[in-house]
Amino acid sequence: AETVQLATHFLDNVVDANKYVSAVPELEEAAHKVRRIGLSVMGLSDMMYLTGVRYGSNRGLELASQIMEFIRYHSMASSIELARVRGPFPGITGSVYDPQKVTWINPKPLVAHRTDFHRPSIDWKKLLSELKKYGIRNGAQTTIAPTGSIATITGLEGYGCEPVFALSYTRNTREGAETEGKEWREMYYESELFSKRLVAHGLSKTVRNRIYEWVRENGGSCQKLKEVPKEIREVFVVSSDLTVEEHVRMQAVMQKWVDNSISKTINFPSTATADEVAKAYQLGWELGLKGMTVYVEGSREQVVLQKKAGPYETREQKQVTSEELCPECGTPMRKEEGCSTCPACAYSKCDK
Incomplete structure (x- = not known):
């Protein structure tokens, strides 16, 4: 929760710190009027690999839904607190968040939340009460971006919410x-x-x-x-x-908690036909x-x-000496700053 709150605070600061295109003043005006931010996730599929949950399965749908609900809740809670301190976004009057006549209704999950993933509890009624009292700082809080390059740089295998x-x-x-x-x-x-x-x-x-x-x-x-x-x-x-339906439904369970669009x-x-693609769009709608x-x-x-064959060289195929192999499991060691670490079992040793 603290990470979400800090990220929301940071993104609200970005709205003011941005260097807008001076030739199009409407961009800055629109950004400050609604103060949209887009808190996102990446590495969802990595987490499912690590926790033994199949992406696209019923359990995977529920896990993704619970995660995004948690993020949306705490992002909104942080934005409401920012509104208390800094004031709500200027365009709040007449919007669904207007404290004088709040018409915003907290979303309902697309799939039932029955599994206990040890997620901390949340209280939407309390949040709605605070919203009516202070308004909210950001007219939109969440999105899911593609994150292809930054996910690769950080060592993640899944981009954004993708498998x-x-x-x-x-x-x-x-x-x-x-x-x-x-x-x-x-x-x-x-x-x-x-x-x-x-x-x-x-x-x-x-x-x-x-x-x-x-x-x-x-x-x-x-x-x-x-x-x-x-x-x-x-x-x-x-x-x-994954089937096409699994792809669409995974996006849909997260969309319930995301007020911007999702990549x-x-x-x-x-072999896909135009009719099959049309049915996917219909289901998404x-x-x-x-x-x-x-x-x-x-x-x-x-x-x-x-997805094509290439001159891959796995750790298994590299020519390594016995000194470079992990003595515990036989996996090639990684060496950084004088220390060698096994990526498989975490065995490590450092040069004297």
């Missing part, structure tokens, strides 16, 4: 491409979380190498590969493993989505993320 794209994939970037005389530069990624789970399950190096090779050659998915234990396959789903791609196979993006596999010549 993991693939357990092994190619990312096309312009960074560094010019120095190589290219328009695009290819970077190759593999899921560390998947790798760690295989190691923790006790699979041999030979089996793990075979799994990595199969995943790279089959669209980045580990489904239908019997050498991967069932309990791992059930959790480590990627975007192409989320609904992935279709290359019925469930209350404010926007939706559809991508049909192979419909564009150049994309940022690609």
Whole structure:
């Protein structure tokens, strides 16, 4: 809760600190009139990998819904407190948040919240009472942004609220491409979380190498590969493993608590028909989505993320000496600032 409150406070400060385009004064005027902010999340699918919850499952839908309700509640609570101290947003009169006639109604979950995820309790009645008393500082508080680059930089595998794209994939970037005389530069990624789970399950190096090779050659998915234990396959789903309805419903359960739109791609196979795409948009509209993006596999010549085989080199395939291997589990060690750490079991040692 404290993180959400601090982030809300920070974003409200950003509204004033922004350097607006002087040639279009209406932009600054609109920003200050409503003081919209967009508190977001990233790494949702990473969390589900780590907690053993399948993205898109009934449990996954409920977990995502409970998380976003918690964030929305505390972001609003922080914005109301800011209104008490700094005043409500200038355009509040006549809006749904107008303290003289509040018409805003707290959202209801799209799926029932029955599971105890040990989330702290929230009190919407108390929040509504405070809203009527002080108003609110920000006319909109939440969104879910794509976060592709910053998620990659921070080591996350899932962007925004998206499922993991693939357990092994190619990312096309312009960074560094010019120095190589290219328009695009290819970077190759593999899921560390998947790798760690295989190691923790006790699979041999030979089996793990075979799994990595199969995943790279089959669209980045580990489904239908019997050498991967069932309990791992059930959790480590990627975007192409989900049905269109699962994609749409995952976005919808979060949209209930997000007052701006959400960046989320609904992935279709290359065989998708116009009618199937139309049905997805219809479902999204019925469930209350404010926007939706559809991508049909192979419909564009150049994309940022690609599922294709490349010159991957996993930690399993690197030539390393016995001194570079973890003495506990045999995984190649990572060395930073004189210390070596095992990414699988956390064993570490430092140079004398």
